[in-house]
Amino acid sequence: MSAARSVKLLYFAWLRERVGVAEEDLALPATVATVADLLVWLPQRSPGHAAAFATTATVRCAVNQDFATPDTALSAGDEIAFFPPVTGG
Amino acid sequence: MSAARSVKLLYFAWLRERVGVAEEDLALPATVATVADLLVWLPQRSPGHAAAFATTATVRCAVNQDFATPDTALSAGDEIAFFPPVTGG
Amino acid sequence: MATIRVQTADFSIGAEYAVLLAGRTDIGGLASFIGTVRDSAKGRPITAMTLEHYPGMTEAAMTRIAAEAARRWDLLGITLIHRVGTLHPGDNIVLVLAACAHRQAALDATGFLIDWLKTKAPFWKKETFVDGTESWVEARADDEQAADRWA
Amino acid sequence: MATIRVQTADFSIGAEYAVLLAGRTDIGGLASFIGTVRDSAKGRPITAMTLEHYPGMTEAAMTRIAAEAARRWDLLGITLIHRVGTLHPGDNIVLVLAACAHRQAALDATGFLIDWLKTKAPFWKKETFVDGTESWVEARADDEQAADRWA
Secondary structure, eight states: OOOOEEEEEEEOHHHHHHHSOSEEEEEEOTTOOBHHHHHHHGGGSOHHHHHHTSOGGGOEEEETTEEOOTTOBOOTTOEEEEEOOOOOO | OOOOEEEEEEEOHHHHHHHSOSEEEEEEOTTOOBHHHHHHHGGGSOHHHHHHTSOGGGOEEEETTEEOOTTOBOOTTOEEEEEOSOOOO | OEEEEEESSOOOHHHHHHHHHTTOOSOOEEEEEEEEOOSEETTEEEEEEEEEEOTTHHHHHHHHHHHHHHHHSOEEEEEEEEEOEEEOTTOEEEEEEEEESSHHHHHHHHHHHHHHHHHHSOEEEEEEETTSOEEEOOOOHHHHHHHHTTO | OEEEEEESSOOOHHHHHHHHHTTOOSOOEEEEEEEEOOSEETTEEEEEEEEEEOTTHHHHHHHHHHHHHHHHSOEEEEEEEEEOEEEOTTOEEEEEEEEESSHHHHHHHHHHHHHHHHHHSOEEEEEEETTSOEEEOOOOHHHHHHHHTTO
16 A cells, blocks of 8 residues: 555746756655645645745646646645746637 | 719619619719618609519619618719619529 | 628638738737538528628628728728629538737627628528428518527 | 548648538538637747647547537537648648538637637647747646637
């Protein structure tokens, strides 16, 4: 039951610029069950992550290419993306 | 003061078909001062005119290329057009 | 600023769009409407649609409609082209283009322009059915209501 | 029924219009919206606009938006094309086409499609100013309000 859950993280726009990479593969610690948990844990990974997630009010998340909410549960193999509010069109 | 007032009449769509001509030059009689007067006088000119103006609820009028109302006054040289409600677009 | 034409020939939305945009970098949104001939009217198949207009007054009315749109919205360009003569199912009838700095004004102006063109410009349509009979299209109460939204 | 594309290349509204209409005689009205790059942002001249997107999710989101429009209106055709990469003032950014039997549905669907594209599809814009500085465009509250009109 303590098997590592590998996930792929993607960053877009200024989140990508602040984190410093467009994507990374991570093993989620047991304490991270939801998107909200991930938003607490991720900033501890590096100064770049800390800068990217300093103001989470303007951070949006998608899990497996669908918009997610803070209580969305995370599973092994998930593709988890963080980005600012969209501005296309 | 009894000088004939020559005007040009134009007919469009089914009014043109019923009157039988697209346009005609006429001298207005002294009794015709307004569009409403013309709508009383014109049907007497021919069976075609009578048929065209049988239901004036669906007849629209323009004087000098601007939409007119029954009380629009008529003058010598006017271009007076009759047509059904428009259906372009 | 406005391009206004009544013509028997077809039009090209790409060409009109290019003319309107040529050299412009202040336009952010461009909306359009094209009306085309449908193959049936009230459930009866049609073979042709003939458009008649009142030369002179038509162009004057289109110019007034464009000016009214320019008064209501901050328009950077307007194109109104209406065909006349005999058309067939699938053919273009009318083109409205409205260019603005922002999208909502372009979309609103386009709706206004086609609503007013339909009720305030002197064009008349006659439909020819498969059996050869012809019928003048009657004005629709809901077109009047659509135009009155902008009163 | 829907044409959905994300591409770096420009698009031609005339070509897309021809594809959508080819062989069709049931369409009576076709509305469109094109967004273009303006030469300034908040009063500052820009030299370029760079569009980033989320490959895969973007197309999925556009497909969902088109399906929602088709659920709300009786649409006979939808085209959504959004460019990505580096664009310049005057360049096309996005094309929305909606075809219907009648005009109001086409105009309403076009407004809905662009409002939802702007707020629900993962694209991000970065502006480059004359002095070389760059700035990510911030989402606008009025875009959210426009999208919420359709909720």
